Amino acid sequence: MLNWLRLSGRYLFEHLEAVFNVSFGDRYNPFYYLGSLAFFFFWIVAVSGLYLYAFFETSMLGAYSSIEYLTVDQWYLGGVFRSLHRYASDAMVITMGLHMLRELVMDRYRGVRWFSWFTGIPLIWLVYASGIGGYWLVWDQMAQYIAVMTSEWLDWLPIINEPMARNFINQASLSDRFFSLLAFLHIGIPLMLLLVMWIHIQRLSNPRTNPPRVLMVGSILAMLVLSLIKPAVSQAPANLDLSVSTIDIDWFYLFVYPLMEKTSAGTLWILASAISLFLALLPWMPPLLRKPAVVVNLDNCNGCERCYEDCPYSAITMEPRSDGLDFEKQAMVQDSMCISCGLCVGACPTATPFRRKTDLIPGIELPDHPLKALREAIIEQTATLEGDQRVLLMGCDYGVNLDKVALPGVVAIKLPCVAALPPSFLDFVISRKHADGVLLTGCHAGDCHERFGIEWLEQRLAGKRDPMLRKRVPRERIVTFWAGEEGGRKLLAEVSRFQQDLAVLGPYTPPQSDVRRRASGTEESA
Amino acid sequence: MIQLLRYTSQLLLYGAFIVTIGYASTAPTHTHIGDNKAVIKLTLKHAGQRLEACRQLSEEEQARLAPNMRVKEVCPRERSPVKLELLIDGELMYSATLTPGGLSRDGNSNTYQRFVVPAGKHALLARLNDDVHVKGFNYEKEQDITLSPLQIFVIDFRTDSDGFIFN
């Protein structure tokens, strides 16, 4: 049931994102950068907040008037900062919510990834506490509403005897010191939020906390335009002797209060707790996800660190040698952090099919996708192809669905991530003429399910990242096509085009080399 | 041409984003209570009477105590629960027995209740009992009030002001 929900959700996202891919391009689609966009909006809120804080007066009358001064008298600077502060907070709720939903439907919350998901749940509470606290500081009608409702909500808990709501009984009951407390909380809670944001990204290598520059520029411009068109304003000043009647609430944060009014304080507590608990426990709901971690083979590991540099999830560390060999380091895998994507296998220099078949055990390998089996599968399957335009299609578990591919002259092989393929295999396929061309396919560019697969593979092909595809391998015979799960139809067109190109190229001939020249020289003289 | 289309579509999508934020950050307006309504808040922070009277210690009892802990009088801590009732226009709106706070039940009895009523004239009757040894209610106050729209009327209690305070 959960599976069905997830697949339908994924379908919806993929089709919505297809629209954005046409507009933004698939390397800059904002849906592929939701987490880093949330971070970015946080920074806008933090910086604008610093400015506002300098002007805020912590007293019952001063709170409202100091903010009015910024909004009205200093509309061009303070007012803009106030609007940025408010709208970026709203934007953060949107991006955080979408980010959470997306990771859920893309199945990136279970198994080893539980840590990232689990640490995200407290972030929701902290974001809401920060936002609600912020609106409270203004001490307008909306803040009064928040004060009364929040204290009634908190009073439902039998923890503290004296009702907090007594502090907001009437004008006489409130003191200036309360505003000092609120201002302190509104700095402290967002700092806690930043701390938990940092914890949230701990198990990722090179965590992306900044979205691509074009998205940063676009977002901040959008925020500025909104701030100028519709400046954030306060409502009428608070007066605890009069009840609040109608309020223009910020539904992104404050929807909880009308909800509480419609139901009750107790219901809101139960709902919030139950939903949080349910979300927090999701990674452990059946079916459990557990793929075997990669395994290091010390006989073939000399501590070159290529796997360590390529692992997207910080699951590999370099440790002092334990087998007595003269090498300084060896790679070590933390099973509890290994996603089993195989990018490390693609990086290992000993993961090459030119080795003796029985010896093809690389320094690091996926136990359920042994390289020996991959080599055999490639040889066996391509042997069924005929003609001059034989294409080996290599893809991954999350990109284009290869099971449905049935084209003449094409065989398809799947890997956990297409970047788990060592470039040496491409050399092998072309130079041993198992196929005339290789088409590498996977997720959308910018949306590799394992974060860096597409980037690393493209860099390896371009000779910018080790292990590089040898220059002698003709690049016209290796093409990439990043289209995601819904790229099935486009893939067919791409394969046809590739096959036409291969027909023009003709069969593979090895490059001219000294070896060949010397050989012909020897033969002639002999 | 394609570039122009792409930029335009991006502009539209950003536009949709900020329109969503711009709208939902202040609309639709929420009505908390109608402007023909008023609010009565009933609150209490009061310690009931002690359950047992204080008693004097005899000479032997005092001698048994360590010299630095010798006191003449001992007062048992537990306090009486407070029974509180509020009637608005003759209808019993609230009736509760409030246990004193604290592990030894020697703290204040607390409550906070908010009632939304139509603005205008109302007859209020508040009464409480803070001593189990007394039958019925030992504090009571009755008053007719006229509430203007959105007015908040507070009913509190203080022993030094001789009972209920109607504000």
Next chain:
Amino acid sequence: MSLIDWHEEYSVGIASVDHEHREMINLINAVYDNLSSNASKDQIEAFLGEIYTKISAHFALEEKIMKAKAYDEYEGHKEDHERLLDEIRDIMDFYETDDYFSDKDLADQLERWFSEHFRTRDARLHKHLG
């Protein structure tokens, strides 16, 4: 009878690198031995593949050390590495397609390469890391 002998001047001063150089030379001599006693085509292919692998892994380690120490001639040294690997791939491919393999050629090429590369590139590396 060995194809290449280890000379002290091959030592670069880094234990892991020297270990691998020695291993490579042993492996190459083993290939040479096998060839002399009429090995099958498969076996020769396999051994060539093994040499290629061992050398690739060795170069990866050396490059990591160079990068870690911010070695100033990294680019040139790496170019040399890539060139040798290309030459080995040429030998492998040529053997596979044309069935042509000259053990003398291989020996000459490797010996030349080793003494030259070790003498110039690796020695400079040793001095700079010294």
